[in-house]
Amino acid sequence: MTHAFEAQPFSLPFDPKTTALVMIDMQRDFVEAGGFGEALGNDVSLVRSAIEPCKRVLDVARQKGLMVIHTREGHRPDLTDCPPAKLTRGGMTFIGENGPMGRTLIRGEAGHDIIPELYPIAGEPVIDKPGKGAFYQTDLHLILQNSGIKTLIVCGVTTEVCVTTTVREANDRGFECIIPEDCVGSYFPEFQKYALEMIKAQGAIFGWVSDANAIISGLK
Ligand code: TIU
Numbered sequence: 001m002t003h004a005f006e007a008q009p010f011s012l013p014f015d016p017k018t019t020a021l022v023m024i025d026m027q028r029d030f031v032e033a034g035g036f037g038e039a040l041g042n043d044v045s046l047v048r049s050a051i052e053p054c055k056r057v058l059d060v061a062r063q064k065g066l067m068v069i070h071t072r073e074g075h076r077p078d079l080t081d082c083p084p085a086k087l088t089r090g091g092m093t094f095i096g097e098n099g100p101m102g103r104t105l106i107r108g109e110a111g112h113d114i115i116p117e118l119y120p121i122a123g124e125p126v127i128d129k130p131g132k133g134a135f136y137q138t139d140l141h142l143i144l145q146n147s148g149i150k151t152l153i154v155c156g157v158t159t160e161v162c163v164t165t166t167v168r169e170a171n172d173r174g175f176e177c178i179i180p181e182d183c184v185g186s187y188f189p190e191f192q193k194y195a196l197e198m199i200k201a202q203g204a205i206f207g208w209v210s211d212a213n214a215i216i217s218g219l220k
Contacts (some may be wrong), residue, residue: 030073153215
């Protein structure tokens with residue numbers, strides 16, 4: 001194996017043929033005003049810094065022929081796949097309510113879709129997930145397994161919620177995960193800092209942390 005990503009706590013060897021880029025939930029509902037993220041009381045400008053580095057990594061991954069997978073968090077219009085506890089969390093209901101981008105976090109609505117800057121192209125699987133983790137009640141593992149994927153480059157939002165929930169479970173399922181830190185975003189910078197510390201601590205207990213430039217150099 002001739003390729004390696006410079007990373008912390010040490011470099012990660014990989015084979016581009018068995019490596020996938022996974023873009024977690026880069027949806028209008030999380031990164032644009034008027035969506036779910038803002039309805040929860042968050043400042044979405046904090047996560048928008050991830051868009052440009054994600055775009056650079058996505059462009060190179062496509063050029064190099066890596067498998068690219070996108071995920072979206074959201075629910076059926078009738079909300080039958082949404083746990084009642086998720087609907088009422090915080091004592092208020094936002095999921096399924098009408099907002100400026102349609103019904104919040106509902107499949108098929110404008111806010112649920114991926115932002116134009118990172119929009120999937122033909123051949124890139126889109127995983128619709130009802131939970132925070134991308135494996136829960138989805139066919140992500142099956143798709144990765146059928147394609148012989150071993151290494152995941154994981155980008156997206158938000159770092160301590162859907163990104164690291166996915167990475168922690170991917171690690172248990174036998175995948176080696178690397179997170180470029182400028183390609184993930186959180187409404188809470190402090191949470192992002194410690195979420196990433198936790199991933200790479202104890203000799204990469206869950207995975208590796210790097211940045212967009214190191215991913216791009218590693219792929220070249
Ligand atoms: N609230 C929050 O930080 N995130 C989510 O609800 N979902 C994702 O992270 N995608």
